[in-house]
């Protein structure tokens with residue numbers, strides 16, 4: 110009996126000590142968070158070097174952070190993405206930074222976060238059709254497309270009737286629309302005046318007199334030329350296009366490829382066709398493999414999106430929110446439900462001429478990671 114009483118007293122004492130420890134800190138909230146996670150980061154897939162770049166740049170940025178973070182990948186699945194968000198919610202995050210796999214499907218995941226008073230930052234890709242997004246950090250995606258289109262105009266030669274092959278990203282990604290919209294803005298007048306001849310999209314050909322395309326029209330073009338951001342799908346589509354193309358759609362050609370992963374596989378297909386004498390092809394992301402392709406003359410350009418800036422902006426915004434400050438923004442983006450306050454970063458065109466100064470001298474990559482760079 111006596112023994113039992115002693116155990117009970119001890120139990121109560123331990124319990125009271127634990128409770129007191131939980132309350133004793135004058136900064137209770139962040140003290141509690143020491144065992145949890147402050148900022149949750151969800152990225153679309155580990156299978157594309159672009160997002161592995163983001164992961165490692167986040168890791169670099171987090172080294173000196175006072176806040177705890179966790180990065181999870183959704184592996185191209187909206188279900189996995191939602192599960193990731195739920196895991197992070199259960200770990201007590203106050204801010205969620207998320208690059209959605211599918212812009213609209215991610216709405217359900219962030220709405221769940223919002224119900225828990227978590228601040229949501231859409232990262233690189235805008236989450237659409239929900240009001241559960243607080244902020245957006247992004248590159249200037251229209252400018253990415255414009256730079257790609259302009260590069261084709263400037264490097265495809267002086268002739269008219271240059272065959273133009275168009276490829277785009279996944280229609281589930283809002284950026285794919287913005288990239289194509291930017292490219293169309295500069296390419297359309299050159300298609301309308303006969304400089305370029307659209308080789309692989311009857312829909313784009315039908316719309317060639319229209320300077321600005323509606324979302325619906327863009328969707329129809331994308332439906333024909335999408336790669337779904339998948340290098341294999343891009344390769345198959347390029348093969349199908351070249352098989353169907355007559356000789357007059359070969360020779361020296363221009364190719365709008367939406368990003369580096371798809372650009373390399375499309376370039377390989379075109380390089381392997383004996384009736385293609387030369388090609389100029391775009392890209393974006395400055396993936397290491399594409400930098401090597403540019404040095405080797407197999408890919409013409411990439412749009413350098415300095416992920417360090419995006420990560421700095423996203424982390425800066427998250428820390429402001431944790432510190433209960435209002436983050437600085439530069440404009441807004443309409444996500445179909447609301448105007449999302451956004452911070453936007455500029456992009457840089459990289460080709461053989463400036464690859465060294467932009468990417469090596471700036472410390473983004475090491476010279477030793479490439480061969481043939483003088």
Ligand code: BGC
Pocket residue numbers: 157159233234278282284285338368369393394
């Ligand atoms: C990103 C690109 C990326 C693509 C495929 C886009 O939303 O902005 O950088 O190449 O997705 O992952």
